[in-house]
Amino acid sequence: MFVTATAMLPAVGSLCISRSPRGGPRFTMAVRSDVNVSVAPILTKLQKECATPLPVLRNVADAMTADMRAGLVVDGGGELKMILSYVDALPTGNERGLFYALDLGGTNFRVLRVQLGGQEERVQATEFEQVSIPQELMCGTSEELFDFIATGLAKFAEKEAGKFHLPQGRQREIGFTFSFPVKQTSIDSGVLIKWTKGFSVSGTAGKDVVACLNEAMERQGLDMRVSALVNDTVGTLAGARYWDEDVMVAVILGTGTNACYVEQMDAIPKLQGNKSPSGRTIINTEWGAFSKGLPLTEFDRDMDAASINPGEQIYEKTISGMYLGEIVRRVLLKMAEEGALFGNSVPEKLSMPFVLRTPHICAMQQDYSEDLQAVGSTLYDVAGVESSLKARKVVIEVCDTIVKRGGRLAGAGIVSILQKIDEDSNGAIFGKRTVVAMDGGLYEHYTQYRRYVHEAVTELLGTEISKNVVIEHTKDGSGIGAALLASANSKFDHDY
Numbered sequence: 307m308f309v310t311a312t313a314m315l316p317a318v319g320s321l322c323i324s325r326s327p328r329g330g331p332r333f334t335m336a337v338r339s340d341v342n343v344s345v346a347p348i349l350t351k352l353q354k355e356c357a358t359p360l361p362v363l364r365n366v367a368d369a370m371t372a373d374m375r376a377g378l379v380v381d382g383g384g385e386l387k388m389i390l391s392y393v394d395a396l397p398t399g400n401e402r403g404l405f406y407a408l409d410l411g412g413t414n415f416r417v418l419r420v421q422l423g424g425q426e427e428r429v430q431a432t433e434f435e436q437v438s439i440p441q442e443l444m445c446g447t448s449e450e451l452f453d454f455i456a457t458g459l460a461k462f463a464e465k466e467a468g469k470f471h472l473p474q475g476r477q478r479e480i481g482f483t484f485s486f487p488v489k490q491t492s493i494d495s496g497v498l499i500k501w502t503k504g505f506s507v508s509g510t511a512g513k514d515v516v517a518c519l520n521e522a523m524e525r526q527g528l529d530m531r532v533s534a535l536v537n538d539t540v541g542t543l544a545g546a547r548y549w550d551e552d553v554m555v556a557v558i559l560g561t562g563t564n565a566c567y568v569e570q571m572d573a574i575p576k577l578q579g580n581k582s583p584s585g586r587t588i589i590n591t592e593w594g595a596f597s598k599g600l601p602l603t604e605f606d607r608d609m610d611a612a613s614i615n616p617g618e619q620i621y622e623k624t625i626s627g628m629y630l631g632e633i634v635r636r637v638l639l640k641m642a643e644e645g646a647l648f649g650n651s652v653p654e655k656l657s658m659p660f661v662l663r664t665p666h667i668c669a670m671q672q673d674y675s676e677d678l679q680a681v682g683s684t685l686y687d688v689a690g691v692e693s694s695l696k697a698r699k700v701v702i703e704v705c706d707t708i709v710k711r712g713g714r715l716a717g718a719g720i721v722s723i724l725q726k727i728d729e730d731s732n733g734a735i736f737g738k739r740t741v742v743a744m745d746g747g748l749y750e751h752y753t754q755y756r757r758y759v760h761e762a763v764t765e766l767l768g769t770e771i772s773k774n775v776v777i778e779h780t781k782d783g784s785g786i787g788a789a790l791l792a793s794a795n796s797k798f799d800h801d802y
């Protein structure tokens with residue numbers, strides 16, 4: 307499947323003129339009129355700079371573990387925020403009653419209704435509705451976004467038409483999954499630190515997002531209360547832990563990325579004596595903000611500089627679904643401009659930021675046909691590019707380089723958390739089955755990416771230890787998890 311840079315070198319070159327982006331016409335050696343020899347050095351340099359051999363992975367994993375420790379000492383001590391979730395009791399299976407969950411992710415918004423039936427019946431029923439978040443709301447006002455959420459919830463609740471009855475005086479309770487960095491002030495309140503994943507909604511940063519939702523619910527005349535505000539990683543961990551006691555870590559590899567884990571309260575100096583009876587809590591790492599020791603290229607730096615949050619979320623920009631396609635596009639654009647990858651003209655659409663998305667590069671990498679026909683049609687449909695077979699092979703090679711780096715660095719992140727837990731528990735974790743609950747479309751759909759994540763974890767931990775580490779895909783677990791946490795933190799008795 308992979309072609310090497312040297313395979314593209316022509317036996318006999320010919321002379322042609324290609325247009326330089328920064329000046330007039332330029333003379334370069336080309337193979338026929340499509341793939342130009344100058345693509346090879348760009349690809350070789352890219353592969354060199356994106357390489358993640360074991361020492362690089364080890365360095366990233368160790369630096370992240372050290373950063374986690376620094377962030378547990380004091381807020382702002384490290385790049386990872388190490389946010390206290392106020393989730394001190396994990397689901398037990400005894401949860402009962404009717405709960406709602408709202409899930410505002412990076413791409414979709416979901417409303418769920420979950421009926422919990424205690425130990426015997428567990429999750430009796432779930433119903434949900436999902437819509438994609440309109441682009442204009444991602445950069446609109448806070449009121450517009452929260453009105454959209456509350457309207458969705460109101461419509462969902464309306465359809466119940468008296469189907470579910472709560473005892474007099476009892477409000478319907480919600481677990482609110484909010485997938486952005488929030489400094490929690492309690493289990494049911496928290497202030498948005500900043501938007502990520504391309505959101506730039508005005509007027510929310512610095513505000514309590516539960517208060518924003520309450521105001522919007524009031525505008526809708528909805529009488530419901532948020533009992534738990536959770537990050538999507540925390541919801542995923544709670545949802546997975548409900549079924550499996552060995553779950554210690556939850557990771558999201560989707561539009562954005564993040565991880566949380568179960569921490570001993572004694573290991574959190576910044577808690578300053580605020581301990582819960584369980585002695586444990588969930589820490590939301592917000593690892594997307596990490597940047598130390600990452601192998602970055604000019605394409606990453608340019609993408610970051612052009613982003614709405616330059617200098618922030620560097621790990622997220624290197625490994626998550628929102629950005630992988632865009633990095634590839636930037637590489638291909640340079641290859642088109644300076645190496646005539648697609649012939650003598652540069653396809654105009656290829657200059658459009660984010661025109662090539664991660665699902666496109668994923669689809670292209672699943673093309674195992676001899677003539678890479680699906681690659682050709684994706685390039686044509688998305689970027690208006692007519693491509694030769696040689697060019698398609700280069701495109702696949704570029705996708706693989708970026709995806710391999712992303713997947714392997716994500717694996718290093720997982721190991722950083724496992725080794726943090728293991729170091730603090732005197733080797734207790736690597737000696738037994740430990741489950742990492744995983745959610746997110748990137749991990750779910752991108753076969754190669756998933757394989758690279760696993761490979762890196764195995765390389766770093768060694769074959770023996772990695773047999774104990776189970777990465778379990780828990781699709782859409784964060785909604786149920788949020789409902790479970792709403793139940794655990796309910797203001798009312800749920801004895802029905």
Ligand code: BGC
Pocket residue numbers: 411412484485486487488502503537538539558560561562563564565592594622
């Ligand atoms: C956010 C996290 C979230 C992650 C996955 C990141 O951009 O900062 O809070 O958990 O995306 O959705």
